[in-house]
Amino acid sequence: MPGFFSKERITAGHRYNRWLIPPAALAVHLCIGQAYAFSVFNEPMTRVLGISQSAPDDWKLTTLGWIYSLAIVFLGLSAAFGGKWLEKVGPRRTMFTAACCFGGGFILSAIGVYLHQVWLLYLGYGVIGGCGLGLGYVSPVSTLIKWFPDRRGMATGLAIMGFGGGAMIGAPLGVTLMKYFQTETSVGVMEAFVVMGVLYFISMVIGSLAIRIPPPDWKPEGWTPPVESKKMVTKRHVHIDQALKTPQFYLLWAILCLNVTAGIGILGQASVMIQEMFKGSITPEAAAGFVGLLSLFNMGGRFVWSSASDYLGRQNTYFLFFALGTFLYSMLPSFSGEGNIVLFIAASALILSMYGGGFATIPAYLADIFGTKYVGGIHGRLLTAWATAGVLGPVLVNYIREYQIDHGVAKADAYTTTLYIMAGLLMVGFICNLLMKEVHEQHYMRHDEVENGETV
Amino acid sequence: MTASENQHQENHAVLLVLFWAYVLIPLGWGVYQTFEKALALFA
Numbered sequence: 001m002p003g004f005f006s007k008e009r010i011t012a013g014h015r016y017n018r019w020l021i022p023p024a025a026l027a028v029h030l031c032i033g034q035a036y037a038f039s040v041f042n043e044p045m046t047r048v049l050g051i052s053q054s055a056p057d058d059w060k061l062t063t064l065g066w067i068y069s070l071a072i073v074f075l076g077l078s079a080a081f082g083g084k085w086l087e088k089v090g091p092r093r094t095m096f097t098a099a100c101c102f103g104g105g106f107i108l109s110a111i112g113v114y115l116h117q118v119w120l121l122y123l124g125y126g127v128i129g130g131c132g133l134g135l136g137y138v139s140p141v142s143t144l145i146k147w148f149p150d151r152r153g154m155a156t157g158l159a160i161m162g163f164g165g166g167a168m169i170g171a172p173l174g175v176t177l178m179k180y181f182q183t184e185t186s187v188g189v190m191e192a193f194v195v196m197g198v199l200y201f202i203s204m205v206i207g208s209l210a211i212r213i214p215p216p217d218w219k220p221e222g223w224t225p226p227v228e229s230k231k232m233v234t235k236r237h238v239h240i241d242q243a244l245k246t247p248q249f250y251l252l253w254a255i256l257c258l259n260v261t262a263g264i265g266i267l268g269q270a271s272v273m274i275q276e277m278f279k280g281s282i283t284p285e286a287a288a289g290f291v292g293l294l295s296l297f298n299m300g301g302r303f304v305w306s307s308a309s310d311y312l313g314r315q316n317t318y319f320l321f322f323a324l325g326t327f328l329y330s331m332l333p334s335f336s337g338e339g340n341i342v343l344f345i346a347a348s349a350l351i352l353s354m355y356g357g358g359f360a361t362i363p364a365y366l367a368d369i370f371g372t373k374y375v376g377g378i379h380g381r382l383l384t385a386w387a388t389a390g391v392l393g394p395v396l397v398n399y400i401r402e403y404q405i406d407h408g409v410a411k412a413d414a415y416t417t418t419l420y421i422m423a424g425l426l427m428v429g430f431i432c433n434l435l436m437k438e439v440h441e442q443h444y445m446r447h448d449e450v451e452n453g454e455t456v
Numbered sequence: 457m458t459a460s461e462n463q464h465q466e467n468h469a470v471l472l473v474l475f476w477a478y479v480l481i482p483l484g485w486g487v488y489q490t491f492e493k494a495l496a497l498f499a
Contacts, residue, residue, distance in 0.1 A: 017472055020475060030483060166486075168483070168489065169483065206478075285496045286497045286499070289496035289498070292493035292494035292496075295490055296490055
């Protein structure tokens with residue numbers, strides 16, 4: 001009898017309702033999306049000993065900043081290395097492992113707060129939790145693509161929208177729990193970590209129990225695969241290791257990296273940027289509202305753009321991201337100069353929707369180019385572009401801004417160069433997208449290799 | 457369609473509604489919280 005986690009055990013029957021798969025994926029992505037909201041714990045964690053204010057032995061913000069950075073680095077690494085394992089063992093085992101890592105990471109971090117040992121937080125949330133993030137992120141993607149061959153973009157968009165939405169749940173949940181557990185002797189972080197660890201573990205396990213893979217010859221009722229192959233949509237498959245030998249992989253890597261770098265450029269600095277560019281007009285509360293609005297567009301863009309890509313085509317969708325993004329980025333300094341807040345906000349929101357859309361559309365683009373058989377693993381390896389952009393984006397914005405301010409540029413004008421650089425990066429992305437062609441014949445797997453799942 | 461197949465499909469439909477509600481209710485709560493925060497921009 002096949003094991004509980006085996007692919008055979010989770011292969012659905014022909015009458016299985018495929019609409020049960022997106023909520024299974026969402027159950028995981030809504031949890032791991034909490035990573036975006038980890039910063040709500042930073043300030044309270046600087047008062048773990050002092051409670052009302054920081055004591056001399058309390059952790060500094062710079063020390064705590066490493067927890068999130070480690071989590072993102074390990075997200076990229078585990079997605080890259082775990083992707084091949086995912087293709088071998090299937091989504092249930094991978095999702096369950098992700099649940100253990102992410103939930104366990106929270107519990108270990110709670111112990112770290114209790115013992116006031118920061119290395120336990122680095123290991124817990126940063127390393128182990130980060131592995132949970134990476135495995136959880138990639139695990140449902142290829143399954144969704146296989147269940148929705150007719151709407152690949154929409155299916156992956158639904159799951160990846162959950163990652164954006166997870167922050168919207170994680171931030172208020174974390175704040176509410178800390179408030180509830182706050183006492184005269186505790187800031188409530190440890191207790192909040194325990195509750196969130198348990199909740200997220202349970203939710204992710206529910207996702208892992210509900211996930212199913214379609215039977216090999218399955219196709220949606222009433223849908224017939226197009227007889228003639230569409231341009232840039234292959235019916236064949238490229239092996240995960242062979243994909244790394246194609247220029248298409250590196251072009252897509254650059255496309256994702258550049259799109260994310262440009263988005264992070266705005267997202268990471270949104271609150272300070274709008275206050276400095278519209279000095280006197282924007283209060284800190286309104287700036288926080290601006291960040292909230294961008295988060296909503298980031299999340300909505302994931303679903304809307306990836307669904308639209310099913311009709312527009314993947315390459316055209318990215319052409320739109322890069323062309324429109326370049327135009328909007330280069331217009332932002334003018335909107336600021338004219339004091340036109342409405343256009344500034346609208347342009348920023350549209351840019352952020354395309355940032356989210358870039359994340360959500362890339363798995364479907366990969367499936368179009370490399371086929372569906374190893375798309376989960378290939379997607380995992382491509383996510384190293386995200387980790388790279390996570391470092392590159394804030395570094396570009398912060399250092400260029402600091403350099404300009406040090407050289408006498410007014411704070412309100414210090415973003416202009418950065419915004420033009422972001423527009424330039426998107427132009428490079430446009431060129432990379434333009435260079436995308438179908439994979440060369442030599443890289444495709446032979447029919448017998450596909451049947452046997454043999455490595456090339 | 458047999459009676460047992462009919463019952464099976466009904467069970468599937470209930471499960472489908474419950475499962476979507478399970479993920480969409482917390483997501484809706486999160487979106488509402490963020491939307492409330494975003495309103496400060498227009499205040």
